[in-house]
Amino acid sequence: MNRKVAIQGIKGSFHHQVAREYFSEDIDILECLSFDILVDSLLDKTVNSAVMAIENSIAGSIIPNYALIDNNQLHIIGEHYVNIHHNLMALPGQKIDDLREVYSHPMALLQCKQFFKQFPHIKLVEDADTAETARRIQQNGLKGVGAIASKTAAELFGMGILAENIQTIRDNSTRFVILQTKNSVLPEEDINKASVKFMTDHKRGSLATVLNVMSDCRLNLTKLQSLPVIETPWKYSFFVDVTFEKYDDFKKAKSLLDIMTESFKILGEYKNAKL
Structure with a gap:
């Protein structure tokens, strides 16, 4: 199955x-x-x-x-x-000068903004998805309309690529x-990254204390993202990604942070994909 x-x-x-x-x-x-x-x-x-x-x-x-x-x-x-490699595409036979509008996901448009400064006649329009835009142009035979999507989308939907790798920043x-819905069953020796969420109290240095504990436990902080707690104005949750060489180091940090923070939660324990 x-x-x-x-x-x-x-x-x-x-x-x-x-x-x-x-x-x-x-x-x-x-x-x-x-x-x-x-x-x-x-x-x-x-x-x-x-x-x-x-x-x-x-x-x-x-x-x-x-x-x-x-x-x-x-x-x-x-x-x-x-x-991410963004490509400008349209129906076969179309040229960039023929385009009046280009549709794509807002993130793709943002990443390719610089490219379109040389084509002021083209209006950039936000859409729900990169590939779906390409499919719609192909299905409806829309002339004068382009899409920003992957080469795979161009191949799947028979679109012509007018410009390759148009993203402003190459990397x-x-x-x-x-x-x-259920946690992974990876063996502990294969786990070297985790995502956690916690809240701290309003005391001065609370977050710094938590970060120091992570450092003392030999965890490497790769992401720190704060989100407001909707029910409590001016209170924040912190979403943190950490990497580690030994699962025992993370296990020790978990037990300490569970005591030191409010509503400590494990969002995932998994294998680091970027080594």
């Missing part, structure tokens, strides 16, 4: 690429046009796993996705990094997390 995996977007998207690269076995893909729908498909057991973008090396964290993982008690069981990567 094939593993069923939910992705945000459609086949040909970067989420689809991650699903294919992360899971070596045959998989069935469930296309979801929003992260909320993706989460629902996990919760109602339509799928076993889901792929979710969590941060980009240029645009930073995708803040709402942290809340989705936390609020729905999801577990991060793995991660995957993809170098542009996105981190994706692999989600399940």
Whole structure:
């Protein structure tokens, strides 16, 4: 029986690429046009796993996705990094001068803004997904309209690539997390990264004390993201990623942080994909 995996977007998207690269076995893909729908498909057991973008090396964290993982008690069981290459595409035979509008995901548009400064006649329009935009142009035979998407999308939907690698910064990567409703069963010796969430009290130096404990336990802090606690104005939760060489070091830190912080929670224990 094939593993069923939910992705945000459609086949040909970067989420689809991650699903294919992360899971070596045959998989069935469930296309979801929003992260909320993706989460629902996990919760109602339509799928076993889901792929979710969590941060980009240029645009930073995708803040709402942290809340989705936390609020729905999801577990991060793995991660995957993809170098993002954006391509401008349109129906075969079209040229850049023919385009009046280019549609894509807001993040893709942001990452390619510099390229389009040389084409002031082109209007950039935000859309839900990169690959879906390419598919729509192809299905409806839309002339004068372009999309920013991957080469895989161009191949899948028979689009012509007008310009390759149009992202402003060449070294542009996105981190994706692999989600399940239950925690991973990786052996401890294979776990060298974890995602946790906690709150601290309002005393001076509370966060610094927590970070010092992590350092003393030989944990390397790779991500620190704060989110406001909705019910309590001016109070914040901290989402932290740490790497470590020995699981015992993390185990020691867990026991200390559980005592020192408010609402300490493990979001995932998994294998570091960026070594």
